[in-house]
Amino acid sequence: xxxxxxxxxxxxxxxxxxxxxxxxxxxxxxxxxxxxxxxxxxxxxxxxxxxxxxxxxxxxxxxxxxxxxxxxxxxxxxxxxxxxxxxxxxxxxxxxxxxxxxxxxxxxxxxxxxxxxxxxxxxxxxxxxxxxxxxxxxxxxxxxxxxxxxxxxxxxxxxxxxxxxxxxxxxxxxxxxxxxxxxxxxxxxxxxxxxxxxxxxxxxxxxxxxxxxxxxxxxxxxxxxxxxxxxxxxxxxxxxxxxxxxxxxxxxxxxxxxxxxxxxxxxxxxxxxxxxxxxxxxxxxxxxxxxxxxxxxxxxxxxxxxxxxxxxxxxxxxxxxxxxxxxxxxxxxxxxxxxxxxxxxxxxxxxxxxxxxxxxxxxxxxxxxxxxxxxxxxxxx
Numbered sequence: 001x002x003x004x005x006x007x008x009x010x011x012x013x014x015x016x017x018x019x020x021x022x023x024x025x026x027x028x029x030x031x032x033x034x035x036x037x038x039x040x041x042x043x044x045x046x047x048x049x050x051x052x053x054x055x056x057x058x059x060x061x062x063x064x065x066x067x068x069x070x071x072x073x074x075x076x077x078x079x080x081x082x083x084x085x086x087x088x089x090x091x092x093x094x095x096x097x098x099x100x101x102x103x104x105x106x107x108x109x110x111x112x113x114x115x116x117x118x119x120x121x122x123x124x125x126x127x128x129x130x131x132x133x134x135x136x137x138x139x140x141x142x143x144x145x146x147x148x149x150x151x152x153x154x155x156x157x158x159x160x161x162x163x164x165x166x167x168x169x170x171x172x173x174x175x176x177x178x179x180x181x182x183x184x185x186x187x188x189x190x191x192x193x194x195x196x197x198x199x200x201x202x203x204x205x206x207x208x209x210x211x212x213x214x215x216x217x218x219x220x221x222x223x224x225x226x227x228x229x230x231x232x233x234x235x236x237x238x239x240x241x242x243x244x245x246x247x248x249x250x251x252x253x254x255x256x257x258x259x260x261x262x263x264x265x266x267x268x269x270x271x272x273x274x275x276x277x278x279x280x281x282x283x284x285x286x287x288x289x290x291x292x293x294x295x296x297x298x299x300x301x302x303x304x305x306x307x308x309x310x311x312x313x314x315x316x317x318x319x320x321x322x323x324x325x326x327x328x329x330x331x332x333x334x335x336x337x338x339x340x341x342x343x344x345x346x347x348x349x350x351x352x353x354x355x356x357x358x359x360x361x362x363x364x365x366x367x368x369x370x371x372x373x374x375x376x377x378x379x380x381x
Contacts, residue, residue: 040163043075047140113129214245310374342366349365
């Protein structure tokens with residue numbers, strides 16, 4: 001079932017979900033732990049950002065010297081270009097700056113640059129950020145921001161939700177490292193999945209099971225359940241919890257090289273915590289593809305060499321040294337895999353069955369599977 005807040009965001013085109021400092025810190029430090037020099041000497045671009053609201057700039061500015069950054073660049077959207085309209089009042093930070101311009105603040109984006117000690121205190125940190133107005137509204141697709149993309153080594157951000165596919169193409173078509181937040185459903189996008197399959201991008205270090213809390217603008221409707229969950233996590237006020245958000249990256253981290261600890265097929269029948277695995281004493285075989293159904297990642301048998309259909313959440317635990325990805329079944333991908341068309345006589349038994357869906361028979365009824373990633377155990381050379 002889709003997250004209510006993401007559905008509302010799509011409907012209202014509200015893209016202003018502000019990532020929490022704590023979530024950024026946990027994710028980024030995973031890359032530092034794996035490679036302490038991952039950011040050293042690099043120019044980091046934070047597009048779709050705003051240091052007065054966003055924690056991305058605060059985090060990287062505070063750790064500028066610790067990470068050994070060469071340059072930090074943030075760009076913000078102009079108030080008039082934001083999808084969630086509000087009565088924008090420039091902050092004191094903006095109004096008290098000599099470059100403040102009453103004619104520009106509403107329609108121009110801003111660029112913030114950190115690369116030198118301007119305060120003279122011998123350190124480079126948040127106090128040394130310099131800024132000016134952009135020529136345009138700060139849209140990442142503009143020539144102005146694209147030039148900054150080309151200058152950068154690493155791109156980090158939480159892009160506008162409604163523009164994730166466009167943004168992903170904008171960064172995937174150039175040879176840059178990136179770390180971005182997106183909806184878990186983006187895994188199946190035609191722009192994304194082939195790169196996951198070929199091991200050119202992967203999921204971030206923060207697991208799918210870790211709910212992320214985002215600040216939202218005043219006036220954005222948050223469901224009671226998500227508001228309560230955010231409050232239980234220590235965030236009270238204009239916050240929402242998005243349970244299906246995740247990080248996408250092509251920067252290496254140690255967690256993705258940790259193989260899953262798995263039981264044999266026989267031991268799963270005996271000891272699996274999942275009753276249906278223990279009761280059935282066998283794994284279901286698909287009717288239209290030569291693979292077995294494995295509905296839980298922890299029930300993947302260690303001694304099966306054929307193709308297996310596993311939940312999308314498997315990618316959170318995917319170790320490329322342990323498994324290879326064969327394909328996925330969402331959209332037209334199932335047809336591309338060569339899934340056999342279903343017998344039309346089965347239509348009356350399950351009207352929802354479509355070509356391209358994996359299905360199996362249970363008590364004479366065809367059962368359509370949830371979206372699956374098809375994997376096989378990697379053969380040791």
